[in-house]
Amino acid sequence: MKKKEFVTQDLLSKIYQSDADGPRKLPPERQLAEEYSVSRFTIRQALEKLVSIGAVRIVQGSGIWINASVRSNPLVYNSITEKRFDQIHFRLISLHKRRPDSDEQKIFDIDDETFIWAFCRLRYVDDVAVQIEHSRLPVSLFPDLTREVTERSMQKYVLSKGYTISHMLTSYRAICISREQAALLGCKKGSPAMHIINRGMLQGGRVYEISDITDINYTCTYLTPFNHNNLEYRQENR
Numbered sequence: 122m123k124k125k126e127f128v129t130q131d132l133l134s135k136i137y138q139s140d141a142d143g144p145r146k147l148p149p150e151r152q153l154a155e156e157y158s159v160s161r162f163t164i165r166q167a168l169e170k171l172v173s174i175g176a177v178r179i180v181q182g183s184g185i186w187i188n189a190s191v192r193s194n195p196l197v198y199n200s201i202t203e204k205r206f207d208q209i210h211f212r213l214i215s216l217h218k219r220r221p222d223s224d225e226q227k228i229f230d231i232d233d234e235t236f237i238w239a240f241c242r243l244r245y246v247d248d249v250a251v252q253i254e255h256s257r258l259p260v261s262l263f264p265d266l267t268r269e270v271t272e273r274s275m276q277k278y279v280l281s282k283g284y285t286i287s288h289m290l291t292s293y294r295a296i297c298i299s300r301e302q303a304a305l306l307g308c309k310k311g312s313p314a315m316h317i318i319n320r321g322m323l324q325g326g327r328v329y330e331i332s333d334i335t336d337i338n339y340t341c342t343y344l345t346p347f348n349h350n351n352l353e354y355r356q357e358n359r
Contacts, residue, residue, distance in 0.1 A: 124159050128167040131157075133196070133344060136176060136187055147177060147185040173205065174198040199341040204246055211272040214241040214305070218260060228320065228328050229259050236260040240271050243305060246338070250306050255333040262329055275330065276321075285324040292318045298337065306337055315339035 122130075132147065139145065147153070150168070154161045168185060171177045176191045201209070218236045226233060237257050244252035256275070258266065263282065270278050279286060298312040314337045321330040 124157075125163050125166040125170070128153075128157050128159065128163065129170045130342065132167060132171060133176060133342075136191060137344060144189070145187040147187065149184065170203055173203050195346065196344040197341070200336070200339055201244070201246065201252070206274060208247055210245050210248075212243045212245070213268050213271050214243065216240040216266075216268055216271055221257075225257060225331070228331060230327070231259060231261075238263065238266050240266075242271055249338075251336060251338045253302055253305055253335045257331045258329060279321070279323075279329060284329065286321060286329075287324040287326070288322045290320040290322065293341075296335070298335070302335055306335075308337055312337055 132153075136145075136147075147168075148156070150161050150164050153164045157164070168177065168179065172179060174196065175188060176196070178186050178188060180186060217239060219239055220233055221229065221231060221235065221237045225231075225237060229235075229237065231237075237259055239255070239257050241253065241255050243250050244254060260266075262284075263278075276286060294316045296314050296316045298306065298308060298310060298314050300310045302314075303310045303312065314335050317332075317334040317336060317339070319330070319332040319334065320328050321332070323329050
């Protein structure tokens with residue numbers, strides 16, 4: 122693990138270990154650099170990540186403040202969501218309307234006569250292609266989907282239409298890159314990658330998008346409460 126990743130995760134761990142009430146601060150950069158035996162540049166990189174995921178805020182002349190809400194919700198961040206939008210851009214490969222297959226009919230709760238949008242795009246982070254994304258959305262929910270929309274944040278687009286996003290259902294599987302995928306991503310065939318399947322759900326439970334993503338540079342960190350009920354269930358059903 123890189124030094125900056127270790128410092129980030131260790132600081133997160135310490136933030137969650139403390140139950141102290143009221144405003145809390147992290148030690149200043151210089152002190153953190155001494156404690157971890159790293160440069161202040163490495164500390165600054167770790168703090169930038171903590172800022173980007175909403176764990177802390179840096180107030181000039183005041184210090185590094187821990188956000189009060191950080192411990193009230195499970196924290197999940199990955200190699201995409203930790204990046205600012207100005208570090209990410211998209212290139213559309215294809216966009217068209219088509220009839221849904223049987224699985225898509227079930228997921229979207231539509232019939233075989235209802236059209237869906239299907240598009241493929243590349244996601245670039247810091248000008249490097251890292252993801253191939255195939256997404257599908259019901260035309261009835263998004264009749265004005267355009268090329269310009271698909272080359273920006275889809276979640277911001279969904280919210281702009283007046284919908285409320287409720288949940289994301291996500292699954293992961295390790296894969297190897299195919300020849301066709303390698304040509305798009307500029308990597309070698311057989312390179313390791315993560316296959317990510319997302320379902321985006323609106324308030325009320327309707328699925329608004331299915332995304333099938335291949336990522337060659339995927340990392341993810343979870344910080345969630347311990348699930349006592351799940352442990353007891355697994356013990357009882359051995």
